[in-house]
Amino acid sequence: MQEEALIPVEPSQRTSWVRSVGSQLAVPYRWLCCSEGSTRQLALMRIGIVLNVWARWSDDRVLYRDIAPEALLVGSLFFLSSTMALVGLFTRFSMPVLAAVVSYFVFFLGHERGVEPYTHHHTTLLAWCCIFLALGPSGRSLSVDRYLAVQRSRKRGVEPPPERANLYAVRLLALQLVAVYLWGALDKTNLGFLSGARMTHYLMAYYTGPREVEQLFAGATWILGGTASATVALEYGLALGLFFRSTRRLLIVPGLLLHGAFYFALSVFTFSTTMAVLYLAFIDDDELDAVVAALLPIRSAGSATSG
Amino acid sequence: MAQRILSGVRSAFVIFLALFVLLAPGYKQVLNENEYWMPRWQMFSGKGLGILAVRFESEGPDGVRQDVAWDHFDPPKPPRSPVRAERLHTERDVRRKAQVLCRALGRGTAVYAHARKAVRSGWEPVLAGEENLCKKRR
Numbered sequence: 143m144q145e146e147a148l149i150p151v152e153p154s155q156r157t158s159w160v161r162s163v164g165s166q167l168a169v170p171y172r173w174l175c176c177s178e179g180s181t182r183q184l185a186l187m188r189i190g191i192v193l194n195v196w197a198r199w200s201d202d203r204v205l206y207r208d209i210a211p212e213a214l215l216v217g218s219l220f221f222l223s224s225t226m227a228l229v230g231l232f233t234r235f236s237m238p239v240l241a242a243v244v245s246y247f248v249f250f251l252g253h254e255r256g257v258e259p260y261t262h263h264h265t266t267l268l269a270w271c272c273i274f275l276a277l278g279p280s281g282r283s284l285s286v287d288r289y290l291a292v293q294r295s296r297k298r299g300v301e302p303p304p305e306r307a308n309l310y311a312v313r314l315l316a317l318q319l320v321a322v323y324l325w326g327a328l329d330k331t332n333l334g335f336l337s338g339a340r341m342t343h344y345l346m347a348y349y350t351g352p353r354e355v356e357q358l359f360a361g362a363t364w365i366l367g368g369t370a371s372a373t374v375a376l377e378y379g380l381a382l383g384l385f386f387r388s389t390r391r392l393l394i395v396p397g398l399l400l401h402g403a404f405y406f407a408l409s410v411f412t413f414s415t416t417m418a419v420l421y422l423a424f425i426d427d428d429e430l431d432a433v434v435a436a437l438l439p440i441r442s443a444g445s446a447t448s449g
Numbered sequence: 450m451a452q453r454i455l456s457g458v459r460s461a462f463v464i465f466l467a468l469f470v471l472l473a474p475g476y477k478q479v480l481n482e483n484e485y486w487m488p489r490w491q492m493f494s495g496k497g498l499g500i501l502a503v504r505f506e507s508e509g510p511d512g513v514r515q516d517v518a519w520d521h522f523d524p525p526k527p528p529r530s531p532v533r534a535e536r537l538h539t540e541r542d543v544r545r546k547a548q549v550l551c552r553a554l555g556r557g558t559a560v561y562a563h564a565r566k567a568v569r570s571g572w573e574p575v576l577a578g579e580e581n582l583c584k585k586r587r
Binding site: 171174175176249253254261263266270274277310313314317318320321322324325326328329332333334337339340342343344346347351352353354355357408410413 | 463493
């Protein structure tokens with residue numbers, strides 16, 4: 143190694159660090175843009191996200207609430223596109239329409255027209271999820287589209303189209319999950335949160351009112367401080383560790399439990415359930431495919447693994 | 450050839466979106482700028498701010514202070530919904546609450562309050578328990 147270092151550097155070798163950086167970037171690039179896998183993962187996420195969209199907006203868009211032409215049009219588009227996207231009918235069309243409608247709720251009605259509840263984190267997260275789902279072939283599996291494709295292939299006597307595609311939409315959804323954890327953890331990395339003071343504020347706002355928490359139970363300050371620090375540590379862990387198989391296995395259950403606790407104890411609407419759906423993006427597509435295949439009583443024609 | 454160009458354009462778009470997803474929250478959270486279509490992930494960042502945590506003390510004739518239980522104001526009666534938990538936001542709220550206590554404890558009682566306000570960095574002192582809130586202010 144030392145001898146090599148003494149050899150004068152040729153101009154061509156000066157570019158070696160560029161190649162080194164390039165090879166380092168090639169790994170995330172291939173992961174993001176060039177991975178191919180089962181489309182059942184994206185299909186399950188489509189179903190999960192549309193159910194969350196229904197849970198959040200269907201009651202708000204019921205006909206009797208507003209029969210002005212604009213609301214009527216948007217409401218009709220909402221129910222039509224969401225139903226079609228849920229069952230996977232004309233998904234290449236229905237999912238982008240649903241993404242447009244949900245974006246209209248959040249970015250136009252929410253931010254432009256001041257419908258404040260539509261500007262919350264859970265609604266914004268749903269809007270971005272719909273946009274990323276609309277970019278991918280989320281109707282290629284577990285959908286009416288798939289059923290029709292299999293029927294057409296049978297009639298023609300050819301193999302059904304493979305349930306495989308580029309996974310870039312899944313990757314974007316995975317990055318969305320990571321961004322929520324990373325920026326959420328960064329926002330909490332301050333003395334106010336880590337000391338447990340902000341946790342105390344939440345406890346007071348939701349449950350205990352103006353009582354000092356130390357009057358409620360001994361050691362409350364320490365317990366809340368510890369809980370706050372553990373929450374931030376877990377969020378950082380999830381943001382970085384979900385990318386690696388070894389740490390992912392350790393993090394998924396605590397992550398889901400964290401969201402379960404939020405869902406049970408705080409007012410988070412669909413945030414926890416949407417995040418739970420996004421965890422699917424970090425499960426290996428073939429492993430998930432095997433689970434889906436095992437759950438289906440009859441093996442479908444042209445399964446994802448058959449190519 | 451057209452396929453390769455299409456694939457390249459798609460990759461560039463996906464990389465752009467990935468960078469947007471990962472970096473856009475910094476626009477608000479680091480640069481402190483605001484643009485409604487830029488996502489930010491600051492869940493619960495405003496929850497509970499401005500509410501007061503209060504501890505009342507009463508002082509007997511012997512000059513010894515002791516904490517006043519909150520049940521004094523709010524006797525337990527099932528079922529109690531935490532959603533209805535009272536929230537105090539201002540010094541005036543605390544003084545009003547203290548007057549209830551003064552009336553309940555009777556003449557000659559002194560009531561003091563330690564109050565602090567919930568702020569993003571933790572707590573901000575409001576009352577330090579130095580003033581007898583049963584005495585009328587001049």
